[in-house]
Structure formats: structure tokens, C-alpha cells
Amino acid sequence: MITIENLTKYYGKNRAVNNISFTINDNEILGFLGPNGAGKSTTMNMIAGYLPMTAGKVTICGSDISKEPVKAKRNIGYLPEIPPVYPDMRVREYLSFCAGLKRIPMVKKSSEITRVMQLLKITDVKDKLIKNLSKGYKQRVGFAQALLGDPKFLILDEPTVGLDPKQVTEVRNIITDLKKDHSVIFSSHILSEVSAVCDRVVIINKGDIKAIDTIENLEKQTGGSLMLHVKIKGSRTAAANIIEIVKGVKEIAKIEAEGNDFYEFIVQITGDGDAVRSDIMSELLKNSIQITEIYTEKPDLESVFVQLINSKTSKSGIEELYEEIKAETADNAEKEEE
Amino acid sequence: MFSVYKKDLQSFFYTPFAYVVTALFLFMFTYMFNSGLGTLDQATFSFTFPDIFYNVIIFFIFLIPILTMRTFADERKFGTEVLLMTSPVNVVQIIVGKYLANITVFIFMLASAMFFPIFTAIKGEVVVSQLICAYLGFFLWGAMYIAIGQLVSCFTENSIIAAILGEIVMFVFLFIDNFAMTDFIAQYPTLQAFLYAFAAQPRFAYFSQGFIRLSDIVFFLSAIIVCLVWNYIAIEKRRWNRG
Numbered sequence: 001m002i003t004i005e006n007l008t009k010y011y012g013k014n015r016a017v018n019n020i021s022f023t024i025n026d027n028e029i030l031g032f033l034g035p036n037g038a039g040k041s042t043t044m045n046m047i048a049g050y051l052p053m054t055a056g057k058v059t060i061c062g063s064d065i066s067k068e069p070v071k072a073k074r075n076i077g078y079l080p081e082i083p084p085v086y087p088d089m090r091v092r093e094y095l096s097f098c099a100g101l102k103r104i105p106m107v108k109k110s111s112e113i114t115r116v117m118q119l120l121k122i123t124d125v126k127d128k129l130i131k132n133l134s135k136g137y138k139q140r141v142g143f144a145q146a147l148l149g150d151p152k153f154l155i156l157d158e159p160t161v162g163l164d165p166k167q168v169t170e171v172r173n174i175i176t177d178l179k180k181d182h183s184v185i186f187s188s189h190i191l192s193e194v195s196a197v198c199d200r201v202v203i204i205n206k207g208d209i210k211a212i213d214t215i216e217n218l219e220k221q222t223g224g225s226l227m228l229h230v231k232i233k234g235s236r237t238a239a240a241n242i243i244e245i246v247k248g249v250k251e252i253a254k255i256e257a258e259g260n261d262f263y264e265f266i267v268q269i270t271g272d273g274d275a276v277r278s279d280i281m282s283e284l285l286k287n288s289i290q291i292t293e294i295y296t297e298k299p300d301l302e303s304v305f306v307q308l309i310n311s312k313t314s315k316s317g318i319e320e321l322y323e324e325i326k327a328e329t330a331d332n333a334e335k336e337e338e
Numbered sequence: 339m340f341s342v343y344k345k346d347l348q349s350f351f352y353t354p355f356a357y358v359v360t361a362l363f364l365f366m367f368t369y370m371f372n373s374g375l376g377t378l379d380q381a382t383f384s385f386t387f388p389d390i391f392y393n394v395i396i397f398f399i400f401l402i403p404i405l406t407m408r409t410f411a412d413e414r415k416f417g418t419e420v421l422l423m424t425s426p427v428n429v430v431q432i433i434v435g436k437y438l439a440n441i442t443v444f445i446f447m448l449a450s451a452m453f454f455p456i457f458t459a460i461k462g463e464v465v466v467s468q469l470i471c472a473y474l475g476f477f478l479w480g481a482m483y484i485a486i487g488q489l490v491s492c493f494t495e496n497s498i499i500a501a502i503l504g505e506i507v508m509f510v511f512l513f514i515d516n517f518a519m520t521d522f523i524a525q526y527p528t529l530q531a532f533l534y535a536f537a538a539q540p541r542f543a544y545f546s547q548g549f550i551r552l553s554d555i556v557f558f559l560s561a562i563i564v565c566l567v568w569n570y571i572a573i574e575k576r577r578w579n580r581g
Contacts, residue, residue, distance in 0.1 A: 048424040052578050073426040084421035086345075088353060097348075100341025101425040145421070 001025055002047065002153055002183070007056035009042050009207075016042045018207040019056070024153070024183050029175065031198030032187035039207040040187040041081050044157050047185070048078040060153065074103075077151040081158055083142025087131035091122060091141055094130060095148065102149040116144040119174060135162040143171070154178060156186045160193060172197055203308050210308040218308075227253070227297040228267040228277060234289035236263050242283050243267060248276035262292065269296075339427065342435030346409075347442060356443050359405055363447045366397045371454055387455060387464065388472040388546030395476070395542070398483055399512060403504030405443060406487025409436050410573070411497040423577070433488075433569050440484045448477060468548045475545025478558035479538055483508055485565035492572050515539050 002024040009017040017039045024030050034040050045051040047058050049065045049072065058065045063072040086094060095113045104112055117123045120140045125133060130141060139162055146154055159175070160168045175197055178184055188194050194201055195215050203210040203218075211218060232239050236255065243249060243265060254266040269276045273296045284291055350356040370390045413419040422432050455464050486507055491500040515537030517523065523530050534540075538561075541554040 045420070048420075050420050050423045050577070070426045070428060073424060076424070078420070078424045080417065080420045080424075082417040084416070084418040086349070086416060086418055088349060089345075093348065097341055097345045098421070098425075100344065101422070101427060103426060 001061070002185075003057075003059040004047065005057045005059075007043065007046060007058065008054045009039075009046060009051065010054045016207055017046070020204070020207075020209045021056075022202055022209070022212050024185055026152075026183055027179055027181065028200065029179055029184045029186060029198045031194035031201040032185055032204065033189065033191070033194050033201050034187075034204040035189060037206075038204045040189075040204060041157055043204070044078075044155050044185070044187060045080070048076060048080075048155050049073050050078075050080075075152045076155055077146035077148070077153070078155045079142050079146040079157060079159055081161075083138050084145070085130045085138055085141055087129070089130055090127055091117075091130060091133075092126040094141065095144060098145045099148050102151075104149045112148060112150075116147045119147065120144045121170070136164060136167050139163060140167075140171075143174075150182075152182060154182055154184045154186075156184060158187055158189075160188070160190070168193075205308075226269055226273045228265075228269050228273070228280070229293070229295050229297060230265040230267060230280060230284075230291065231258070231293040232263055232265065232284065232289050232291055233261050238287060239263065239265065239284060239289050242287055242289070243280055246276065246279045246283055248272070248279065339431035339435040342422070342427070342432050343439050343442075346436050346439030349408075350439065350443050356446060359401065359443065360447045360450050362404075363394075363397075363401055364450055364453075366394055366401075367451050367454060370394055387458075387469050390454070391472050391476045392542070392546055395479060395539075396512070398480065399505050399508045402480065402483040402508065403487050403490075403501040406440055406484055406491055406504060407497040407501035408491070409440065409488045410492035411494055411500045414495045415497070429570055429573055433566055433573070437485065437488060437566060440488060441481060444477075444480050444484060448473065448480075465548075468546075471548045471550055472546045474550065475542045475554070478545075478555065479542055482538065482558050482561045482565070483511075485562045485569075486511070489565045489569045489572065492569055492576075511536065511538055 004023065005021050007017055007020050008015070020043065022030075032040055032044070042051065046053045047060075047065070049058075049069050052066060058072075060072040061075045063075075065072040086097075089097070092113065095116065096109065099109045099113060114123075117126060120143055122137065122140050122144060125137055130138060133141065139159070143156070143159060146156065156175070160171050163171060172193070175184055175186060186194075186198065198215070200212065200214050201218065202212045230239075230243065236257075240252060240255065243252060248269050248271045250268040250270050252265055253268050256264040256266070258264055267280075277294060277296060281291060281294060367390065370393045374390060410419075413422065423429075455469055458464050487500075487504040490504040490507060491497070493503070494500050514533055518530050518533035518537065523533065538558070541551075541557055544551055544554055
């Protein structure tokens with residue numbers, strides 16, 4: 001388990017990471033989500049022991065990374081944002097060097113290198129110079145390096161950037177497979193990726209944690225109610241009257257005419273989506289209105305994300321309020337002058 | 339430590355780098371050797387190897403920075419510093435590993451230069467004891483310059499700048515005794531003594547005359563240790579201040 005307690009990082013006077021705490025459990029894929037410049041890479045660099053923290057503590061399998069760095073670093077494999085490869089080395093040479101750095105015993109070395117090369121499908125480029133490889137291959141060589149020695153924890157900083165769609169799927173599958181006996185922290189600013197792979201997500205913006213939860217919970221919490229789409233054939237007003245009084249319907253958000261007595265109702269509902277849906281269906285059918293299509297739509301993860309990113313922490317809220325007041329008084333003064 | 343050493347050695351010897359540097363070194367050596375031979379009839383003193391070494395050292399200013407400029411600058415440039423820093427090795431091991439790799443290339447250069455004494459021994463006479471002392475002094479001086487070059491290399495991301503900075507520092511170290519001997523500095527005896535304490539040239543002069551003095555060895559070794567410790571501090575400090 002990795003425990004992160006009150007981690008803070010200042011670059012000079014700039015605060016990059018502000019007092020964040022979370023844990024990464026065993027056999028878990030934790031997504032680390034945030035817009036560019038949110039402090040993702042800084043946090044990962046601190047967890048991996050590259051950057052020292054201004055304050056706080058990172059514990060990996062019980063060893064503090066700043067007090068027992070060598071012991072703690074044995075349990076992690078790190079793929080930084082830019083793959084740390086030497087352009088003048090051949091792939092196999094490079095992996096052999098990394099295996100030495102990670103103190104993999106001589107006996108196991110060769111089999112271990114073969115294993116990671118097969119896993120990432122780089123066996124066919126093993127004798128090429130790294131500088132001649134494409135971005136996607138370099139990324140995979142960097143990833144292979146992180147997997148050497150089978151560390152318990154993997155820290156991957158945007159592992160799919162620069163890969164083509166097929167490779168992205170492959171890398172995602174590898175990450176999902178790793179879950180069996182590893183824990184993975186994996187940063188991204190691509191939502192669909194995180195929701196496809198991760199068990200939990202940490203959403204971070206401007207150095208503050210905005211949310212730590214499972215994707216489902218996040219959707220429930222902030223998205224609020226589900227949207228139900230009902231397409232019918234028949235009288236619009238009759239259908240509207242029926243739908244409105246069904247228990248669990250909050251409001252009819254929109255009615256769209258689709259020509260020739262076909263209408264689509266977009267209904268905002270509260271509570272259990274399935275129950276409300278079957279109620280609406282039976283009520284409509286009772287009144288002999290035909291249903292051509294009915295489905296519930298989950299609130300868009302994108303909007304959840306945007307909402308969380310823009311949500312204000314208490315402190316910044318007050319600061320912004322002050323600024324607003326200042327701006328207002330300035331505006332008023334200008335108007336008076338006019 | 340061994341893996342860092344091995345990797346750096348590979349980067350020297352699997353590429354033309356080590357051979358080109360050695361060739362340059364031998365070229366300078368040859369030039370000095372030939373010009374020594376050419377002026378043999380006009381020379382006041384007998385022609386000796388320590389003299390050649392003495393003259394070749396001036397070219398060290400250009401040669402050693404080329405050898406050491408990439409040591410840390412390239413690690414930073416390619417982002418591979420992250421790999422080293424997040425691996426279960428500590429910074430001391432990285433520095434020592436890299437230093438030993440640089441030293442190994444230097445020894446390779448010195449070993450190649452053995453050609454000249456061997457050649458001379460066949461055709462003429464070589465004072466072996468003097469030669470050994472000169473070699474030792476030469477090695478220690480080079481080792482000190484490599485430590486300086488390596489230190490300078492960790493201050494910048496650009497290897498060319500690292501080389502030029504290294505050249506300036508080494509130039510100062512080479513001519514500090516000449517500077518200390520100027521009339522201007524001679525007005526301040528304390529300052530003169532202080533500057534003179536840093537001079538490596540007179541210490542090498544003892545070696546080239548066939549003296550091995552403990553104080554000279556201690557001077558070079560302590561300079562090496564100071565540079566390597568400073569190297570460690572500089573790397574750690576930059577990690578803390580980064581950004």
C-alpha cells in the first residue's frame with residue numbers, strides 16, 4: 001500500500017501541490033485526473049522519489065521514501081512523462097542497464113528482459129538504436145523499463161500519450177492485466193481512458209484534490225439525476241400529461257418533434273431509473289400510446305469532470321469573492337464618473 | 339554503481355567517442371614528441387618524457403572537458419536523470435560510477451600513449467623511474483580535471499556550455515601559479531601564498547623530476563574528493579530547488 005499524507009510542493013513561491021492525502025490499495029488501479037498543469041506530474045515525481053517534497057510524507061510498503069529511499073524505490077516502477085531512454089543505446093542494452101539499476105540478479109536478468117519485451121511487443125526492435133524508434137515504440141520501451149523486476153507498484157505518467165489507437169488499447173489491456181498482482185497509479189487528462197481502466201479516481205486541479213471516489217459514485221454525486229429518453233408515436237399533450245404524473249419524474253426537460261406524430265421526450269428523473277422507466281412504459285401503453293424507443297442516459301462524465309474542476313475550495317472561494325467585490329466597486333466608481 | 343559505470347563505458351566505447359578523444363590526445367602527444375625530437379640539437383637540456391607530459395597538459399584544458407561534458411548534462415537533457423534518481427541506487431553510487439567510467443577512458447588514453455616510451459626504449463634510452471613518476475603525476479592531474487569537469491557538467495543541461503565552463507575553470511587552475519607570481523599579486527604575500535596553494539603545476543613539476551611526495555598526492559586526492567562531494571551537493575540542491 002502507498003500512503004500519501006499532506007503532500008505539499010512549492011516551486012519558489014508557487015504552490016504546485018497543496019496538502020494532498022490519499023492511499024493506493026493493493027491490486028487497485030488508481031486514476032489521477034486533472035487538466036494540464038494541475039500538479040499531476042509533480043505529485044507523481046514526488047511519489048517516485050525524484051522530487052523531494054516541501055512537506056508531507058509518502059510511504060511505500062511501510063518505508064518512507066525520503067528516509068529509506070533505496071528500500072522504497074525497490075517496490076516501484078516509474079514511467080515519467082518523457083520516456084527516460086538513452087538515444088544511443090539499443091533496446092536490449094538499455095533494458096539490461098535498467099535491470100542492473102534495479103538490482104535484478106544476474107540469473108534472472110535475461111528471462112526478465114525477454115518477459116517485458118514480449119509483454120510490450122518490442123521483441124522485434126530489440127537490436128535497434130532507441131533514437132531510430134518511433135514515439136510509440138519509445139514509450140513502450142520506457143514502459144518496459146518500469147515493468148522490469150516486477151515491482152509491486154507502478155507509477156505511469158500519461159502512458160498512452162503519443163500512441164496510435166491500437167497501441168492505446170493494447171497498453172490499456174496491459175494495465176488491466178497488471179491489476180492481478182500490482183497496483184497502478186496512472187495519470188491522464190483523457191476521461192474515457194480513466195473511466196475504462198480505473199477502479200478509483202483522484203481528481204486534482206491547481207494542486208488541490210477535488211474528489212477521490214469510484215467513477216460510478218462520482219457520476220451519482222455530481223451528475224445528480226438520470227435522463228430518460230422516451231420516443232413515442234401519438235398525441236404529444238396526452239403523453240406529456242401521463243409522463244408528468246408518474247412517480248419519480250422530476251420534470252420534462254425537452255420535447256422534440258421528429259415529424260409525423262413522432263416525439264421524443266427527454267425526462268429528468270429522480271430515484272431508481274429502472275422502476276421509473278417501467279412505470280412510464282406501462283402508463284403510456286395503458287393509454288395506447290406507442291413507444292418506439294426508451295433508454296436512460298447516464299450524466300456525461302465530461303460534465304462531472306468540468307464541474308469538479310471548477311468547484312471552488314473554501315479558501316479560493318473567499319479570495320475570489322473579495323476579488324469580485326473589488327471589481328464591482330471599481331465598476332461602480334467608473335459608472336459614477338461617467 | 340557497477341551498472342552506471344558499465345552504461346557510461348558503453349556510451350564511450352560503443353560509439354566513436356572514446357577513440358576520437360584518444361586520437362586527439364595522441365595527435366597532441368605526437369606533435370610534442372616530434373617537435374622535441376626536431377629541436378634536439380639546439381636544446382640546452384636533454385630531451386625527456388616528463389617534458390612532453392608537461393607540454394601536453396596545456397591541451398588538457400580542451401581535451402578533458404570534451405570527455406566530461408556529457409556526464410550529467412546529457413542525463414538531464416534526455417530526461418534520463420529521472421530514471422537514475424528513481425532507481426534503487428543512491429546519488430553517491432551514480433557519481434562514483436560515472437567518475438570511474440571517465441577515469442577508465444582516461445587510463446585508456448594514457449595506455450595508448452605508452453607507445454612513445456616503448457618506441458623510444460627500442461631506439462634509445464628511457465629513464466624508467468622518472469617516467470613512472472611522470473605518469474603518476476599526469477594521471478593524478480587528469481583525475482583532478484575529470485572531477486572538475488564532471489562537477490561543471492551537472493550545473494547545466496547543455497553539454498557545450500559544460501565544456502566551455504570546464505575549460506575556463508581548468509585554465510584558471512593551470513595558470514594560477516603564473517598569476518600568483520606576478521608583481522601585482524606579490525604585493526600581498528598572504529594572497530600570493532593562498533593562490534599558490536591551489537597551483538597544480540609546481541606539484542606536477544616534482545613528479546616530473548622523479549619525486550613522489552605525499553603532500554602532492556594528498557593535494558590531488560583531496561581536490562578530487564572536494565569536487566565529487568560538491569557534485570553530490572549540487573545534484574541534491576537542484577532537486578530541492580527545481581522549478
